Amino acid sequence: MQQNRAVIRLDHIRENAKILRRAADAKLCAVVKADGYGHGAAETARALAGVADMFAVALVDEGACLRLSCPADILVLVPPLSEEEALRGVASGLIFTVGDAADCALVSRAAEKLGKTARCHLKVNTGMNRFGFDLTGFSAFCKSRKPRNVRIEGIFSHFYMPENAEVTKNQFVRFQLFCDLAETAFGRLVKHIAATGGLLADGRYALDMVRPGIGLYGYLPHGFAGALPLKKAMRVYSSAVCSRRFGSGGAGYGAYAGGAGSWLTAVRCGYADGFFRRGGVGNVNSLCMDAFLYPQKKEKYGEVCVLSDADAYAEANGTISYEVLANAGKRAVKIYVG
Numbered sequence: 001m002q003q004n005r006a007v008i009r010l011d012h013i014r015e016n017a018k019i020l021r022r023a024a025d026a027k028l029c030a031v032v033k034a035d036g037y038g039h040g041a042a043e044t045a046r047a048l049a050g051v052a053d054m055f056a057v058a059l060v061d062e063g064a065c066l067r068l069s070c071p072a073d074i075l076v077l078v079p080p081l082s083e084e085e086a087l088r089g090v091a092s093g094l095i096f097t098v099g100d101a102a103d104c105a106l107v108s109r110a111a112e113k114l115g116k117t118a119r120c121h122l123k124v125n126t127g128m129n130r131f132g133f134d135l136t137g138f139s140a141f142c143k144s145r146k147p148r149n150v151r152i153e154g155i156f157s158h159f160y161m162p163e164n165a166e167v168t169k170n171q172f173v174r175f176q177l178f179c180d181l182a183e184t185a186f187g188r189l190v191k192h193i194a195a196t197g198g199l200l201a202d203g204r205y206a207l208d209m210v211r212p213g214i215g216l217y218g219y220l221p222h223g224f225a226g227a228l229p230l231k232k233a234m235r236v237y238s239s240a241v242c243s244r245r246f247g248s249g250g251a252g253y254g255a256y257a258g259g260a261g262s263w264l265t266a267v268r269c270g271y272a273d274g275f276f277r278r279g280g281v282g283n284v285n286s287l288c289m290d291a292f293l294y295p296q297k298k299e300k301y302g303e304v305c306v307l308s309d310a311d312a313y314a315e316a317n318g319t320i321s322y323e324v325l326a327n328a329g330k331r332a333v334k335i336y337v338g
Contacts, residue, residue, distance in 0.1 A: 004273055004306070004332035005237045008039050010047040011338030012231040013216055017051045019228055020215050024199045026206040029075060029192065031213035032066065033058035037322065038274075038329035039217055039234055043336055045070045048216075054095075056211055060085040064092040075121060075154075079103040079131065086110035090118050095153070099123040099131045101140075104147050111149035121154035121190070124178040126171040128160040138178060142185035154190035155182045159205075162197030163223025172205055197221035200228070219311060219321045236307035236328050238269035240298035241291065251293045254285035263297035269306050274327030279317040281306045 021028045030052035031037075036044040045055050045066060054073040057063045063074045075095045080086040080103070087110045089096055098104045098120045111118035125132035133141060157175050161167045175193050183189055194205040196215035201224075214221060218232035243265040250256055251264060258264070270290040271277040283292035298304060307313060307328050310321035317324075 001239065001333070002268055004269055005335055006038070006329045006332040007235050007237065007335045007337065008043070009231070009233045009338045010043065010336055012218060012233040013039065013044055014047050014051060014338075016216050016218055016230045016233070017048050017212070019230060020196065020199065020210070020212045021051065023203075023228060024194070024206040024210040025203070026199075027053040027190075027209040029054040029056050029209050029211045030216055031056045031077075031195070031211055033062060033077065033213070034326045035062075035329070037213065037217050038325045038327065040329075040334050040336070041066050042069045043334070044216070045072070053209070056213075060089045060092075060094065063094040064088055067092045067094065077123075079123070080106060080110075083110060086118075087114065090114050090116050095119045095121060097121055097123045097156075098152075100133055100137060101144070104141070104150060108147045108150050116149065118150050119153050120150055121156055122152060122178075122182060124155060124157050124175065126157040126174040126178070126193075127167070128158050130158075132157065133178070135174075135177065139181055142181045146186075152182070152186040152189065154192065154209075155179055156192045156211075158195065159193060159198045159201070162195075162201045162221065165201065168198070168201050168205070195221075197224055200224045214322055214325075217325060219325075222320075232309065234307070234310075234325065234328070235305060236332060238267050238273075238304050238306050240294075240300055240302045240304055241266040241268050242300055243297045251284045252286065252288055252291075256284060258284070258295060262295065265294040265296060265298040265304075266291050267294050267298070267304050267306070269304075272331065274330035274332075275306065276317045276319075279313065281313075 032041040035041050056075045063076045079097050079099045090110050096107050107118045123132035191207040192209040194210045196212040198205045199210045218230045246262050270287045272289045277286050310324040314321045314324045
C-alpha cells in the first residue's frame, strides 16, 4: 500500500477518558478538534459514547460534520465569523462560543432567521488574551438586555500555563469574578476552565466540567509527565519501496557520509505526509516530499514504523506532541482497533 497506515487504538482512547474523568470527578467534554488530533473525530466520539458528556470542536464545519454521526452535545470553541457559519451552526444544533457582544448578536440573528433558539457558552479572557470578553465589556454585556433567541448555558476560559501554580491560581480567581457576574445575570451555568493540564494542576479547577484534549490520545502537557497512566493511541506505519547498497553519489537531496557497500532503504513517507522535512524518523538527510532514506536494509514492501511516540518526535524537532499528532495522519489510511 502506497499510503501510510495510522493504527489507532480506540480502546486506549476510551480508557484514557475514563482515567481523566475519574481524576476530575466532573463531567467530561472530550475535545475532538482537528479531526480528533489526527485520530478521527467521528470514530473517537463513537468510542467515547457513554463516557463523554459533550464533545468540543474548533470550527462550525467540524461540528456540523460530527453532528452527522454524533447525537451528543457539541461545543464549537471558536466564535462564528460569518452569518453563514452561524446559520449552519444553528441548523446543526451546535453550542456556540460567544466571546463578545458582536458574536452574540450574530448568533441571535441567525437563530431568529431560522426560528430557533441558539445555545451558547460565554468565553471570557482570564489571561491568555486569545479571544473572549474582558471584564469591563463582560460587565456591560451582563447588564444589557438579554439577547433574543439565545440561551446562555455555560461560561469558560482556558489556562495558558497550567504548570505554573501562581499564574494558574490568578487566572482561576479572575474566572470566578466572571462567573459571579454571569450567574447573577443568566442564572446557573456550566462552568469550565480546565483542560488536561488544568485538571492535573489542582482538582478544584475541575468545577462542573473538564475539557481534556491531548490526554484522551495518551499524552500529557508540559510539566505533567507521568501524572497519569495514559496509553498512546496512535502508531503510524509506512512501507519500504526498495533497498540498495550504496556505491557513489548522494542520499536523497544531499551528500552521504556512509561507506561504500552500506545499505539504504527508500521508505514511502515524506513531509507531505505531515512529518518535518528536517525531522528525524530514522532518516538519512532531509525527508523528501514523498519518501526518505533509511540507513538499514528492509524487506521490499516491508512495514516501517515512522511514529510511535509523538513526545519524542516533538522534542527532537523543537515542537509539541499536539502539532505532531495533528499532522501525522495526513495521507494516511486510518485503521481502527479495539
